[in-house]
Amino acid sequence: MKFFKILFLPIHYAMVGFSLTISNLQIFICTIINKIIYIFTRKSDTKVQNFFNRQKEHPENLLLVTLYVVTIISLINIFVPKTSYKEKEEVQIFTYENVSTLDNDSTNNDVENNINYETNIDFNSLISTNPDTVAYIIVEGTNISYPVVQTDNNDYYLDHDFNHNYSGKGAIFADYRNTFDNLSLNTIIYGHHRLDNTMFGPLDKLFTDDYYRNGSHTILLITKDKTYTFNVFSVYEIDPEIYYLTTTFNSDNDYLNFLNTLKSRSLYQYSEILDANSKIITLSTCNLDNTGRLVVHAKLVGES
Secondary structure (H helix, E strand, C coil), X not given: CXXXXXXXHHXXXXXXXXXXXHHHHHHHXXXXXXXXXXXXXXXXXXXXXXXXXXXXXXXXXXXXXHHXXXXXXXXXXXXXXXXXXXXXXXXXXXXXXXXXCCCCCCCCCCCCCCCCCCCCCCHXXXXXXXXXXXXXXXXXXXXXXXXXXXXXXXXXXXXXXXXCCEXXXXXXXXXCCCCCCCCCCEEEEECCECCCCCECHHHHHHHCHHHHHHCCCEEEEECCCCEEEEEEEEEEEECCCCXXXXXXXXXXXXXXXXXXXXHHCCCCCCCCCCCCCCCEEEEEEECCCCCCEEEEEEXXXXXX
């Protein structure tokens, strides 16, 4: 018995303390209301005052009213429709410190506005800020315009930004297996699918009829020595996998099968012709609910 007494003693004190708090709060509220009524009515014996005087004797009423209000608010929160985060957020274009990026309104038709993309990138400044800088990527028709970084793994830049600060936005980064002095057959670039229209969030636009029919399908990958031009040939959503992230192939035939598979997955039928000599770029990001991947593939069509 002594054990149970010790065990439940804190609960007993908590309940008594709660009751006293409710009681004192009820008396305080009723007293204040009485004072206010008296000031405005100059009568100390009104029906309203009598009502609040009676409430002093029943502190449990305050608890019941509180529970009633909380219940009503909870029901409202459950059943009243909410504006989704994506609809109500204020879109802001994220820029790295000391890194110039395009500041475009994503709600406008970028192609119709004839945006002039800056391709004269100051790589010395970028590399000075972050020696991991290997390229700069521009997806025409969107506001994707970021430096690309690369390290010896595909984890670090998931939660670190271009300035090496911890950030949920991460950075736009290349697969650690890729090379940029001589492009791999499949150059893979990753970025988070941000709802604030930063990083690879704007890739959603490439999954629309308007982009397919009217947009520029060009992706530019700029390195310190060259500018590579790619044309989109496939866009699709898929469950997480590693197949489309393959970078080396046993034979030309294996590579051709790989390219044909990527093209056959596309939501839209682009006209690009692929062969064993084609080099491609792959943009990979998560889908909206983070259960799958949004993937964009583009073929290298020129370099300068």
